[in-house]
Amino acid sequence: MDAQGWNERYAKAERVFSAEPNPLIVELAGPLPPGRALDLAAGEGRHALWLAHRGWRVTAVDFSEVGLDKGRRAADADGLAVEWVVADVRSYRPATAFDLVLMAFYHPDFSERPRVFSVAAGAVAPGGHLLVAGRHLRDLGRDGGRGPRDPARRYTPEQLAGAFPGIELTQCEPRTRLVEGDDGPIEITDVLAFGVSSPRRV
Numbered sequence: 001m002d003a004q005g006w007n008e009r010y011a012k013a014e015r016v017f018s019a020e021p022n023p024l025i026v027e028l029a030g031p032l033p034p035g036r037a038l039d040l041a042a043g044e045g046r047h048a049l050w051l052a053h054r055g056w057r058v059t060a061v062d063f064s065e066v067g068l069d070k071g072r073r074a075a076d077a078d079g080l081a082v083e084w085v086v087a088d089v090r091s092y093r094p095a096t097a098f099d100l101v102l103m104a105f106y107h108p109d110f111s112e113r114p115r116v117f118s119v120a121a122g123a124v125a126p127g128g129h130l131l132v133a134g135r136h137l138r139d140l141g142r143d144g145g146r147g148p149r150d151p152a153r154r155y156t157p158e159q160l161a162g163a164f165p166g167i168e169l170t171q172c173e174p175r176t177r178l179v180e181g182d183d184g185p186i187e188i189t190d191v192l193a194f195g196v197s198s199p200r201r202v
């Protein structure tokens, strides 16, 4: 879906995604000391807001201004200073490096991944962390419509291992969780990639 499609989707509902941060993001980013964070494809800003509440200085990037506007309004209401940047991640060039770069449930297809992943990895400061979470390919068709229908946009751990230049992944694995389906709880699987930028990197 392009920026216009996402704008239309975000305009149809007060919230498209949960206001709560995803549990994987809470688990991995929660213990990190606050610093500068970059949330790529931030959507309605749930993770940017959660990080800002924890003392991070956050830059949130998305090509949907309608999505980011929701985050901006929530930040204003809570008195949080978040930098909201309307930009395409594929061509985004951050002006600084970040202690945490987050890419949550953003699913570029195979052809876009080398560029997007090098933007994300290149934005991590030496010793900083990269955290990527997305929907697993093996869930396609059995996750109640959560995530992309195009298999080329879904992840496997094998695809993400080694995909981020200069990042040593300490975790790259499937993670299951229970969510509410139409007929009761269903188990769905995400892919998590978490690692640190080599301190030797220049």
Ligand SMILES: C[S@@+](CC[C@H](N)C(=O)[O-])C[C@H]1O[C@@H](n2cnc3c(N)ncnc32)[C@H](O)[C@@H]1O
Pocket (backbone or CB within 6 Å): 003, 006, 017, 040, 041, 042, 043, 044, 045, 046, 047, 061, 062, 063, 064, 067, 087, 088, 089, 090, 103, 104, 105, 106, 107
């Ligand atoms: C499934 S939503 C995830 C939003 C948020 N990260 C979250 O976890 O709630 C995917 C987001 O990716 C954004 N997106 C998709 N392609 C993009 C691109 N090329 N540049 C910037 N944002 C993009 C969409 O606008 C959308 O907000």
